[in-house]
Amino acid sequence: MTDMAFKADPAPTQRWWQRRAVKRFLRHRLALFGLAIIVLLVLACVIGPYLLPFDDLYIDLRARFSPPLTGSHIFGTDPLGRDLAARLFMAGRISLLVGFAAMLISTVFGSLIGIVAGYYGGKIGAVLMRFVDAMLSFPSIFLLLALAAFIKPSPIMITLIIAATSWMEITRIVEAEIKSLRERDFIMAARTLGLSNSQIMFRELLPNAMGPIIVAATLTVARAILLEAYVSFLGYGIQPPLPSWGNMLNGAQQYLDSAPWLAIVPGVAITLAVTGFNFVGDGLRDALDARSDIA
Amino acid sequence: MLRFLFGRLWQSLVLLVIVSMIGFAVLTLAPGGPLSQFALTPGMTQAQIARIAHQMGLDRPLPVQYWEWFTRLLQGDWGRSYRDNQPVLSVIWSHLVATLLLMGTSTLISVLVGTWVGVLGALKRYSIFDYAATVGAMVALSIPTFWFGLIAIYLFALRLGWLPAGNMYTIGDGSVLDYAVHLIMPSLVLALVNVAVWSRYMRTAVLDVMNQDFVRTAKAKGLTRWAVLTRHILRNALVPMITLLGLQLPTILGGALVTETVFTWPGMGRLFLDSLGYSDYPVVMGLLMLSAILVLIGNLIADVAVAVIDPRIRLG
Numbered sequence: 001m002t003d004m005a006f007k008a009d010p011a012p013t014q015r016w017w018q019r020r021a022v023k024r025f026l027r028h029r030l031a032l033f034g035l036a037i038i039v040l041l042v043l044a045c046v047i048g049p050y051l052l053p054f055d056d057l058y059i060d061l062r063a064r065f066s067p068p069l070t071g072s073h074i075f076g077t078d079p080l081g082r083d084l085a086a087r088l089f090m091a092g093r094i095s096l097l098v099g100f101a102a103m104l105i106s107t108v109f110g111s112l113i114g115i116v117a118g119y120y121g122g123k124i125g126a127v128l129m130r131f132v133d134a135m136l137s138f139p140s141i142f143l144l145l146a147l148a149a150f151i152k153p154s155p156i157m158i159t160l161i162i163a164a165t166s167w168m169e170i171t172r173i174v175e176a177e178i179k180s181l182r183e184r185d186f187i188m189a190a191r192t193l194g195l196s197n198s199q200i201m202f203r204e205l206l207p208n209a210m211g212p213i214i215v216a217a218t219l220t221v222a223r224a225i226l227l228e229a230y231v232s233f234l235g236y237g238i239q240p241p242l243p244s245w246g247n248m249l250n251g252a253q254q255y256l257d258s259a260p261w262l263a264i265v266p267g268v269a270i271t272l273a274v275t276g277f278n279f280v281g282d283g284l285r286d287a288l289d290a291r292s293d294i295a
Numbered sequence: 296m297l298r299f300l301f302g303r304l305w306q307s308l309v310l311l312v313i314v315s316m317i318g319f320a321v322l323t324l325a326p327g328g329p330l331s332q333f334a335l336t337p338g339m340t341q342a343q344i345a346r347i348a349h350q351m352g353l354d355r356p357l358p359v360q361y362w363e364w365f366t367r368l369l370q371g372d373w374g375r376s377y378r379d380n381q382p383v384l385s386v387i388w389s390h391l392v393a394t395l396l397l398m399g400t401s402t403l404i405s406v407l408v409g410t411w412v413g414v415l416g417a418l419k420r421y422s423i424f425d426y427a428a429t430v431g432a433m434v435a436l437s438i439p440t441f442w443f444g445l446i447a448i449y450l451f452a453l454r455l456g457w458l459p460a461g462n463m464y465t466i467g468d469g470s471v472l473d474y475a476v477h478l479i480m481p482s483l484v485l486a487l488v489n490v491a492v493w494s495r496y497m498r499t500a501v502l503d504v505m506n507q508d509f510v511r512t513a514k515a516k517g518l519t520r521w522a523v524l525t526r527h528i529l530r531n532a533l534v535p536m537i538t539l540l541g542l543q544l545p546t547i548l549g550g551a552l553v554t555e556t557v558f559t560w561p562g563m564g565r566l567f568l569d570s571l572g573y574s575d576y577p578v579v580m581g582l583l584m585l586s587a588i589l590v591l592i593g594n595l596i597a598d599v600a601v602a603v604i605d606p607r608i609r610l611g
Contacts, residue, residue, distance in 0.1 A: 134313035139549035267442035
């Protein structure tokens with residue numbers, strides 16, 4: 001293939017930040033706002049624990065249930081007198097990591113199935129897509145909880161389980177995209193040149209379907225963070241003493257009346273993170289959609 | 296039409312079979328399994344566990360177990376609860392009604408509110424209202440439902456004392472009004488996300504229809520704006536919404552289950568969690584299957600309804 005490649009006119013050299021999609025994204029105010037939230041949250045979770053005077057596991061029974069802004073406890077303390085801020089940031093590392101890893105796994109797996117189903121179509125495609133339909137018929141929370149309850153929970157298992165219940169949406173999107181790309185002229189050209197199936201799938205079709213995949217992946221992070229929070233809230237997810245935003249809420253319900261900050265603080269963190277990813281996903285959709293070129 | 300109906304029905308049956316295989320695989324292949332509850336019992340020998348496994352038929356090949364389970368499922372014999380030996384279907388039945396009540400009320404609210412937010416957003420495109428609705432919907436989609444429930448309980452039950460914090464009725468009361476009061480908070484909390492989804496899709500659907508020729512004709516005929524909106528725009532924009540409602544069903548059902556756990560609503564979600572806690576596999580299995588079947592039936596009804604309303608679908 002290399003020796004017969006046509007030398008195309010070199011495209012005008014363009015830095016990545018000069019691309020139209022990047023420019024469009026940077027004009028999207030909500031997306032920038034979302035990006036700022038994510039960056040701030042990540043920074044807080046990475047650096048925060050080093051700046052606070054408390055360890056997330058340090059128990060101080062004299063300081064139990066301190067409301068926010070008592071002494072140097074900016075978010076107050078929990079029923080064991082542990083600093084809520086320190087726990088929040090350590091929990092954020094876990095929750096964001098689980099969300100991100102689950103996104104990676106389900107995006108790779110979902111895209112793979114989607115490409116195969118869309119490219120081959122026919123019986124293979126039908127079987128794969130009926131399986132996707134069937135998986136989507138279960139409320140994902142039921143499947144997630146059942147798996148989490150049966151399998152000994154560890155952060156890696158929880159990540160895998162979340163990924164196992166959220167790849168189907170991506171498969172649907174990719175399959176539809178590949179199906180429409182398959183019939184285009186450049187694929188015909190690639191076949192004529194004698195490219196193998198896997199070359200066509202991964203070097204011709206995949207790069208052209210990247211836009212929708214990136215958008216879906218961003219929204220999957222948001223979804224994964226929500227799912228982790230809920231499963232951990234119910235006690236089937238990340239297990240204490242390892243903190244996560246979800247399991248911090250686990251005990252909060254019984255102290256709702258006397259110590260509402262225990263519920264408010266982690267919940268706001270989850271909402272901020274999820275909002276951030278949803279805003280960015282929305283901005284990416286507008287930026288990567290070639291049809292909104294006029295803007 | 297009959298051909299469409301049978302085709303669609305066949306499709307649902309195929310899906311049902313795949314769904315049952317997935318459900319069976321999840322519960323059988325998961326480590327632990329139905330026997331894990333005996334493994335920790337003191338004085339239980341390996342031989343006794345093997346005997347129980349044989350009694351329960353767990354030592355037979357998996358395809359045989361699946362086939363037996365699936366044929367019983369079709370006959371309405373869903374096994375008995377490990378907890379109290381009641382038939383699974385009758386255990387689920389009472390909880391199903393509670394879940395459907397919550398889902399129904401909440402969906403009604405979200406369709407009504409979401410339609411109007413969406414229509415207003417589309418009619419006054421790029422106005423402050425439209426912008427606020429767009430941002431608001433995205434934030435609403437980002438709030439964890441269970442946490443929003445907790446905050447609502449804190450505000451309206453604990454601080455203000457306006458509404459009960461949970462359960463479906465007060466013991467000893469049980470009048471319609473009492474049920475209604477208990478229904479307000481969970482159904483509104485559950486509706487929040489669905490209003491967001493519904494209003495977004497409604498806005499797009501109305502924008503699609505608004506610029507079509509038949510709307511211009513209707514306006515040119517001199518119909519009032521109200522008549523154009525209700526009889527021409529809404530009528531056409533609502534057709535794809537029926538499909539959406541079908542597709543959203545797993546999400547709505549999942550949301551209802553989440554909401555139930557926070558508000559101690561005695562529905563399928565509570566039952567699911569309780570059964571998980573007791574390793575009551577027949578009930579867990581029954582709930583998994585029933586929720587998937589509900590979703591399949593919902594989608595079937597939605598598709599048939601759209602085909603009845605819109606002849607282009609069934610002919611095309």
